[in-house]
Amino acid sequence: MKRNQGCHSLDHQIARRQFMAGAAGGAVCLGLSDLSAHAETVKGQHKRILQVYLQGGVSQLESWDPKPGTEFGGPFRAIPTSVPGMHISELLPHTAQRMHLLSIVRSINIKTNDHSQGRLFMEKGRRAGEYPYVGSIASRYLAPVNSDLPGYIHISTRGLSDATSAFLGAQHAQLKFEGVKPPQNLGLPKNLNETANNRRLQLRQQFNQQFRQGRRKSQTETFDASFQQASKLMARKSFFEKAPADKDLERYGKHDFGRNCLLARTLLENNATCVKVTHHGYDSHAENFNFHLEQLGEFDKTFSMLLDDLHERGMLESTLVMVYSEFGRTPKINVRYGRDHWGTAWSIALGGCGIQPGAVIGKTNDKGTAVADREVDAGHLFHTYLQALGIDSTRDHDIRGRSIPIGDPTTQPIKELLA
């Protein structure tokens, strides 16, 4: 039997060992350092992700790949950006001035027009199967051991409950915030104060000490870690309660998305590893143009402010920024002035950590109906995100005796996009 030559299983194994050894080494360093004393250095080194998910499928023609004056171009113009020669939709005037910080991939074909399949493919880099989301991988490999926050936080105002961590385990699953509302059960029961809480936690530890004698610790330590994370979140309850400064709200906008992005900033500043903010409402089967005018108006200003803040705080070099959807929208305009689902030729924007700024990767044909150059799918993008973060996506997850390729072995990163 001739075995396949594509996966190089031996390479996988060796590479994995090096990778795991590297990861463990890094973790030990962080674990031993005094986090508060070294907060500044850690902030600089700790790689993070900001994901802005435009749920429903943003129109590439009204955002990153405008085709004004063509059959399907729609009513909006293309405007120049801070990158000479790069044009984007006039619906994104603020973002346009910051494109020297971002890059665009215009040649995505994921061959699906299904919301759920598209979303899963974009998050997992695989069309099918139980694989972890980008955010869970970041939590697993990038989050400092003593992180103050769970590794993967998703701020969203609607319920989309996904199994995000697969074999990486529940501690790397997304912790979902319903907007700026705190996670459930964050507040102490009403008849319990701080002192009483500490007392009961101490007592819990007392019970545990006895039980742990003569037993292996890995499972009980995992259980403990969940309580520590919970306590940290409870201690940071003020993140949610403290009203944002008027000045910030003025800049970000007094809408949900503005508030959610402010919370995302706070979380990233406090060393969260992956923060995902979902901006809902791009599924514009009818009135596509009015919808995008409104939605992108909200997105453009808020996102630009967040990008500025990350940039000014020196966090952009260590934060991968992804603006993405589950697919784009049909070039053809339907009878309700809408655009339908279109996974065949669409765009996303990337920036920050590990990404070459100011680039445009690939292109669509004149009418925007098909990819004309450098076709990629979510598998390529997945490798690109991870490699931008310094994770070798061609290696394997090593999960209890099971080696699982991190990225789909049949696809590669978009090398020219990597800084």
Added chain:
Amino acid sequence: MVLVLTGAAPTVSAKPPLHQQIDSLIAAGNPQFEQQAAPLADDATFLRRVTLDLTGTIPTADEVRTFVADSAPDKRSQLIDQLLASPEHARRLQYLFDTMLMERRPSKYVKSAEWEEYLRQAFLENRPWDELVHEMLTVDGTDKATRPAARFLLDRELKSEVVTRDLGRIFLGRDLECAQCHDHPNVNDYLQRHYHGLNAFLSRSYLFKDPKTKLASIGEKAEGQVSFTSVFTNEEGKTAPRILDLPEIPDPADMKDAYKVKPAKNVRSVPVYSRRLQLAEALTGSENQAFQKNIVNRVWAIMLGQGLVEPLDMWHSDNPPTHPQIVKLLTEELQSHDYNLRYLFRELALTKTYQRQSHVSPEAKLPEKNLYGMGLLKPLTPEQLAWSMMQATGVSTATLEGLQAKQRKVDEKKKTKLADDPLWQEETLHTALQGNVTAFVRTFGIVGAQTSRFDASADQALFLLNGTTIQAWLSPSGNRLTARLKKLKQPAEIAEELYLSVFSRFPTETEIKQVSKFLKSNPKYSDQDLQQLVWAALSSDEFRFNH
């Protein structure tokens, strides 16, 4: 089963019972094994462990008292039999096998309640495992009586990549997913033809939605071959249905009248020769050892905390069983006992291997690698956690007493005795408290692949720390645990009742002192102190794990 033979002269040599054979095989090759291994767990620990494993909840304080005081030499085997015969055992297996088979998938075409009831009835009757699987894979969903059994296929929408992978994982112990597109990169034994051989059983079946009733069922065509190409090598392959490396099952030569019901618009086609029906035969047939080994391994993992092969769906030559002889023995026994899972559970519970304590003495060193020299910690499933918390806090008992009181009035009028019937009690209590169980499943349940790993997340801890459900169970009303503790005056009495109710054992001297120190740290302890005490115990490692 065994009783049938009583009186007849034994024809085969008198082998020791299965559980003894298992223990011998575990110790085989190491004359020091018994000295090195942990001793058997004490009665209270054993009671808690086996009650959790066989019925899904912890025993009550009274059950602990009674069992510990019982002086019968065979009380452990009596207990095992009693638990296996209880309605709670069928419920526990319903939960376990639902999770194993459906992996907490939302119900789509078959109501989960009907499916769960189907499973529970099957386990109440102790139906043979091969028969059950046979049924799940052959029914087409059109007959109301058997429709729940079709959930395995229907709620996967007969999507070929989902069903094929899950057949491999759940029934054969092999995750063939990577072999869909190419021979597995890391596992030499998993070939593309294995994947597509399984796929070929199902490739002609499809989900049919009746336009009138809107009901989904399974239709099948009479033609369609499976071929595949490796994405790496571009090698092409073709296969008829087959289970792994067993021979291909060719279609019958004469296919002139191929259909019982011909395909047409809005018609569910039914072929004369169904490949799908061959699947059940081939999968559960005696030739297919993978099916037998898989279930043996899974039941072993339920009882012992890890599979003889681990991960459970990674059987291959580079990942052999830790004890191949045990796999062989259990497989043969299961077959000769007609796939009687209850027999398997019983024998495993009777082993010394199962009954060893899960810790070594403080001065002893932990064994390098755990090969059953001591018990493993087993995290409670969401269902076990919910029921055990309700048992510990007294919520279950109080609820049941309330329901019984109501029923007694009805019984009196109707001259029935339902209130005393264990089956009625289990069903009624389950219905009453199901909502709580669902809340735990939502928080602690892991969607997707089943794993023997333990994971804990922040929102689970927050649920335990601050969730209203558990806080409500701690309030000292009626005859709940905190109310009972409140009535006791001496810290030693409080410690005893607490430990029996929550940890299912008597406290040690040190532990009594700790409880009394905690209570005395407040001049006059309040309800709040008692609630904190119970909370800390419920949230502790000792409660979170079956040990």
